[in-house]
Amino acid sequence: MLPSYVLLDLETTGARPLKDRITEIALIKYEGEQEMSRWQTLVNPEVPISSFIQQLTGINNEMVANAPTFKQISGELLDYLNGTVLCAHNVRFDHGFLKNEFKRIGIDLKQKVLCTVKLSRKLYPQHRSHGLDAIIARHELVCESRHRAMGDVEMMVGFLKSARQELGDVVIRNTAEALLKGSKSLPSHIDAQLIDDLPETPGVYLFYGDTSLPLYIGKSINIRERVLSHFSRDHASTKEMRISQEIKHVEWIETAGGFSALLLESKLVKERQPIYNRQLRRERQLCSWRIAEHPTQVPIVSLVQVDEIDPANMGQLFGTFRSKRQATEVLYKIAEQHQLCQKVLGLESGKGACFAHQLKRCKGVCAGKEASELHCLRLTQAMAAHKIKTWPFKGKIGIHEKNHFNDKSALHLFEHWVYLGSVEDESALDKIAEDKLELIFDLDTYKLLLKELGKPKVKIIEFESSPS
Structure with a gap:
């Protein structure tokens, strides 16, 4: 062999x-x-x-x-x-x-x-x-x-x-x-000692060039294997090739598991803004649609910016859009597919019936032919696929991860989809419980947590009030 x-x-x-x-x-x-x-x-x-x-x-x-x-x-x-x-x-x-x-x-x-x-x-x-x-x-x-x-x-x-x-x-x-x-394909300008030192455990790795700012931050359930894959001769993209050419130094942080690595990667990317991590950078334009309480209100939907999102009332919002343009495009498609009135939705201005009604693509709420309550109900049903999940717990929860291979342990605390922090075990929860943290919604955290909660073997600890 x-x-x-x-x-x-x-x-x-x-x-x-x-x-x-x-x-x-x-x-x-x-x-x-x-x-x-x-x-x-x-x-x-x-x-x-x-x-x-x-x-x-x-x-x-x-x-x-x-x-x-x-x-x-x-x-x-x-x-x-x-x-x-x-x-x-x-x-x-x-x-x-x-x-x-x-x-x-x-x-x-x-x-x-x-x-x-x-x-x-x-x-x-x-x-x-x-x-x-x-x-x-x-x-x-x-x-x-x-x-x-x-x-x-x-x-x-x-x-x-x-x-x-x-x-x-x-x-x-x-x-x-x-x-x-x-397993030994690191380029010549990187210290070969890294091959032996890279751990085969979950965690986050940071690539550096000539400055103290990272070029790229990644995560993996096997740091060594993932880092070495960046230096494969068969580069999957121009970005991969540039990264491999510019790296001068590699650092890593071992974690208790894959979920811990995902949370840490998201946090570090937002804090350090590496130039090759475009997808995980903070999107300050994040917005969502809110349906009015009264079905006769026009427009019946309003766009809520990220700074206005209250994590405790997430169940009233529809969609997590990274820009007003994206949110509007989705609303247009929903209106066309479900024969909703673009004028009532605020997508069209002017008086009288909307243009879509003339083309028989609107059921006529704008012309008095459909009750506002029925139109609002159809809108809510059409938007259901985009509805943000209501927080399914009474209070805070902790998600526990334990890695027997590197002996790492982590308990991640959340409330209303907001990541509050992590500790090694329950005995260290008092500090987080005492901190009066502002609940700020983050789309990446929401998606990560939603996916994690859907796994069959995730270990969840519920705290009805505070985790102290």
Whole structure:
């Protein structure tokens, strides 16, 4: 597959690299397609193994009690990894644990990595699932010790052997090399150290040129992968090419999850106004239509600017438009589609019946042929698709995110679609509760929160009055 690589698998006490520890390591080292050596060892994690993990892996506290610690086997492990590509199924997991274990003993692990999950996706795009169990079933492999390190390594061996038989050595090698190439494509004017330092976790990244103002701010559930994608030779746009040419420095902020990254990106873009973030910049012309309380009022709709929007009464508004022109164009289309009176809507001036009524495209509220109440009802129904959602909670809510991989936690507080701030956990809510924040509607926050609330597994904490 590659000139020199190691197939590796770990068993651990849990899924959090910053807190959990390694209990078993197994690897097979290859030069080309030739197996050179294999090695496995139990590891004393120096922390108790939970009953759940014991049941899953079959490794219990008694088995590791007299096993060497990671520090004791670290030198031998480094000898196997030296000069090779580390290959693992979901390599982010194994690499993250190794980096943290080495970091605890004062060693900064620098290792090229290749994920066999990504390799499977590239080789077999027609299949939906690429987890190890799916691959075992797909290639009819026989595993005698699933969830033990060497047993899982041997399943990766079986997968590669089967793939070579089906697709050929050249396809496997070229695909693996392409994946590796994509992981080290930073341009020469950027410090190559970034390749190793970029985290594979959710967060926000900031690109800088020659000044202290960012060129571009982005977000991703995998910072490393997304940043490196900006430097692909196959640039998707002129903007991407310009960004890659102008970047001199990269910074990043890890977050607890994708929603945290979206909120932070939106906030930073509005604060710092990077030149290549056009869509997320603050639109001060934001406006919405409001239907009059009395159906006989003319015009029956009025345009409300962003500064006049009261977040507590959002349910009375229709549409989130970035300009008066956009709002008017939408209203014209609605009037045409539903035979509404453009004069009553304020889109046409003059006395008497509207022009559309002469063309039989208005049902005649302007000529006394349709009751104002009925016209208003039809207007409300026609605008229903654009109606801004009413706040569905009694008071403030918190949306909780927890990332076990980087041990980040965040509780995001909202009221009437307005983002009030974030804390690490509920114990830190008092400060936000005491702050008398002005509720200012923001379209991007509204859309982000609306989408997040629609997800089935979102964790919501409701506060009827204050979150103190």
